[in-house]
Amino acid sequence: MNEELDSQLSAMFDNELPAAECELLARRLSRDADLKARWGRYAVVGAVIRAERGVALDGTMAGRVSAALSTEPALSLDPAQASRRGSGLSWWQPLAGAGLAAGVAVVSILWLRSQALPGSSHVAVPVLVATRTATFASPSAQGPLQTASATITPDSFVVPPVQQRPMMVVPATELADYVVAHSAFSWPVSRGNLLSSLMVSEPGTSSTPAESEQPVPRVQGNATQNPK
């Protein structure tokens, strides 16, 4: 018998062998009868030193247990599953992580909404309105945005900000854009429908046929001036 191997076996018996070496030796130990017998004798030596008198010495218990388990199906935990178990992971932990992430996302959205809505109703949307108006009213203007914004009135068909209804400003604007753009390409009968009429008839807007037939201008993202 290889003395180095036996020395490793002795250290493994004491749980003093590095894990990588344990893996290799455990594989050999489970198959090598001589090695297993030596392993059993190491256990007996310890039992003798500890004066464990009521102890079987001939390995009959191991034989009986092995015989009793011979009819049992072998366990079939795959290595990945065993590794996950070894690391303490359970099936519910990934789900818990996903749930936590979703919870954080919901709280963040609610917080952002609570922070943004009160003050944003008359800040963000007017910028959008002014920009569209400026671009639409003077498409060839290349001057500073400040000048364009100052000289052009917000006579767009876009819904102006309504401070009394801050919650509806952004959705209403987008809805109005969609409805008017849709009307430009729809049948004449449908242009005069109730919703379009409501949109274009709000105070401060213009609904001249020439303008309403133009395609909806694209939003300029760099404008920051509010209409007066």
Next chain:
Amino acid sequence: MSADASDLSLVRRVQRGDKGAFDALVLKYQHKLVKLVMRYVRNPAEAEDIAQEAFIKAYRALPQFRGDSAFYTWLYRIAINTAKNAVVSRDRSPIEYNVDRSSTDNDESYDMQGRMKDSETPEGLVLTDEIRSTVNAAIDALPEDLRTAIVLRELEGLSYEEIAAAMGCPVGTVRSRIFRAREAIDRRLREVFEGGLGRTEELG
């Protein structure tokens, strides 16, 4: 180095279907388990039966073992529960024996001898006086450094690092001394049992 790496490597093999690895775990812990169970039952043969039942329960429960605790801790819990259930089912009162390592060996040996006289112990099942004297003689014949190392390990349960600190030598030297001590004792035991000691060829 994990304190439970050896057991865990065997447990993982069992979980992957290697029953032979479970034999190694039984061989390693059968004596300790019987000793533990004998705190609850009188008869060593009965204690063996309970320990055997505990091993079988442990095997069946191994798929649920995650390694959160040491294997032997988990196994001991199963053995204790099995022993308690056996005591309850047989309407016997548990007997508390003082088998703490801190107690003296002579007291423990005396108690165990007295108990064995009252029980029907199968011949050859337990450690006989002849075996005990053989092992004691083997230990006495060991060089001082080997004897100290093996006693600190087996009797006091110290780790290699703790033994190295106590003996003022490297951990590798401790490992070598313990191995050589075991081999020397094992040679004497094999002479007594004519090669029959630790006979496990029929396993795995």
